[in-house]
């Protein structure tokens with residue numbers, strides 16, 4: 001096998017090395033000035049009033065739910081077609097995730113009609129997830145939320161700087177959460193961000209991020225050691241080493257997004273003649289991050305999907321699946337619910353390699369091998 005094309009390629013270089021060196025040289029490596037700078041710059045770019053750097057997006061989502069007062073006896077509507085964290089956090093908060101299907105095989109985001117169908121007297125919130133950086137139908141979701149007094153917590157893990165009707169995803173609902181996991185558009189290894197325009201939520205989330213303590217070590221470094229603990233909080237802080245990586249990555253984001261859009265356009269063109277597959281989100285009006293490149297096999301099944309993935313693997317092409325359906329995982333099986341479109345995607349979607357420096361010649365090769373596999 002001559003070629004080797006990974007699913008994702010980390011865009012790290014001299015900027016990240018220098019940023020980390022600067023932080024190490026400063027001798028302050030836990031939550032401090034770099035986190036504050038990242039929060040400030042991120043909030044500005046997203047257009048939200050407040051932002052809070054966290055250990056990861058899972059922690060940000062959990063903080064968002066607890067901050068918004070969601071707990072035992074409450075239900076939260078979530079897409080089943082997501083990473084498992086989107087549902088797990090609801091259970092961390094003591095509430096129950098209620099799974100919803102996606103719109104169709106073109107738009108893989110949560111279906112507003114499903115949201116309406118599954119609202120109960122105990123529903124408190126909706127967590128739309130912006131799959132691959134394409135926004136959920138926020139206009140319809142916002143209307144449903146307004147009519148039913150529900151909160152919206154956006155899982156914008158895939159979507160920093162992506163837009164929906166000229167608004168930045170993550171800054172549309174009550175709280176938005178982003179992931180900086182190593183394969184995300186901004187990579188810090190582990191990392192996340194919570195954004196909101198609501199000062200009360202921000203203050204509470206900040207308190208809970210650090211054990212419910214009234215001040216951070218960074219704020220006490222000049223000798224004022226007094227603090228109180230006024231809530232039962234967590235340790236969900238980001239450290240300054242990761243924040244400095246985040247700052248370097250944030251600077252590259254615009255350019256990376258432009259390159260990813262070119263990669264997507266080239267893929268879409270190259271796949272145009274294959275009738276056997278669907279390329280989702282072709283009608284999307286906003287700007288996407290193109291975090292991943294999903295394709296869906298038509299009239300297919302899981303065995304055929306795995307055969308195709310195995311063939312691509314033998315040709316040196318790494319692929320993935322986004323996602324196995326959460327409601328079909330063992331720990332959620334008791335919530336028996338049928339979500340046929342999500343289940344179809346879980347068995348027939350293939351995620352092809354996607355990263356800013358993916359070459360046109362590599363895409364030609366991937367498409368040629370995919371045609372052979374089909």
Ligand SMILES: Cc1ncc(COP(=O)(O)O)c(C=O)c1O
Pocket residue numbers: 055056057058059082083085086129155157158178179180181190191192
């Ligand atoms: C849609 C979605 N939600 C939540 C998460 C959790 O993010 P993190 O790994 O930063 O906790 C991820 C990460 O893979 C994700 O893709």
